[in-house]
Amino acid sequence: MATSQSVVGEEQQDNKLKLYSYWRSSCSFRVRIALNLKGLKYEYKPVNLLKGEQSNPEFLKLNPVGCVPVLVDGPAVIFDSFAIIMYLEDKYPNHPLLPRDINQRAINFQATSIVFSAIQPLHNLGILNYVGEKGGPDAKIPWVQSVIRKGFTALEKLLKEHAGRYATGDEVFLADIFLAPQLHAAYNRFNIQMDEFPILARLHVTYYEIPAFREALPENQPDAAR
Ligand SMILES: N[C@@H](CCC(=O)N[C@@H](CS)C(=O)NCC(=O)O)C(=O)O
Known part of the structure; x- marks a missing residue:
């Protein structure tokens, strides 16, 4: 995987897949997993969200929403992880x-x-x-924890009926691609107590065994803060 240093002022001239990504972005992590599972090589284009590069005029030409990830595949410029992954699914079977x-x-x-x-x-x-501005810095983590707990409660109920080795059976599918980054963030950034979510906790461990997931981990990206 080749790396380039900045999104600014670069031309989209060749047909190589390019992924605009930020190492800690869970949405970018989803796309990195999908690319790896499909065995697609890509050029990694870091967009530093903490420096506000997502609002840079050059980047907004690629994604007017001002978010990563963005995939460039020759003339195709696709933003939004779900749209990107569906595109990859259609184009690369x-x-x-x-x-x-x-x-x-x-x-x-x-x-x-x-x-x-x-x-x-x-x-x-x-x-x-916004939560930090309105409620103070200490309001952030409780907010995130409540949001994640609510979502994980629903996921745990849903997957109880359907999980096998992976989220929806014994093969890795879309649900796993979205779950793994959310679980990684829950464990590594937001300190979520996982006792109530045994299926999700088991899946989290299982995902580390899959090379396509491991290689997509935030800490394994070229722009990861070391
Ligand atoms: N629905 C979009 C959401 C993209 C998104 O929220 N990206 C975050 C990183 S995970 C981002 O770039 N945030 C920058 C910001 O909020 O300024 C997707 O799935 O790609």
Whole structure:
């Protein structure tokens, strides 16, 4: 994986996959897992969220929302982790990320949606800054913990009926790609007590055994703060 230092002023000239990512971004982590599972090599383009590079005019041309991740695949520029992963699934069929069974697919979408609509957006950087401004810095962690606990309670109930070795059976699918980064953040950043969530706690351990997940870990990215 090649690395470049800045998003500013770079041309999109070649056809190599490029991923605009921030090491600690859970949304970028999802896409890194999907790329790795599909065996796709990509150029890593760091966007430093703490320095505000997501609001840089050059970056806003790629993603007007001002968020990572963004995938560039030749002329295609795609933002939003779910859209990117669905694009990868359609274009690169190697290692399908969705099961064929429609019920199992629906469970994958349900679990995925809990993470991408009921957990992560409620504790992203912008929201946390707002909570900190309104309630003081000490308000941030309790807020994140309550959001994650609520989402994990729903996930634990959902997966009780469906989990196998992985979230929705014995193969790695979309739900796992969304769960692993959320679990990593819960353990490593937000100190969530996991006793109430035995299935999720077991999955967290299992994900570390998969090379595609390990290589996508925040701490293994070129822009990781050491
Ligand atoms: N729905 C988007 C959400 C993207 C998102 O929230 N990205 C975060 C990092 S995980 C970000 O770039 N935040 C920057 C900010 O809030 O300023 C996705 O799944 O890609």
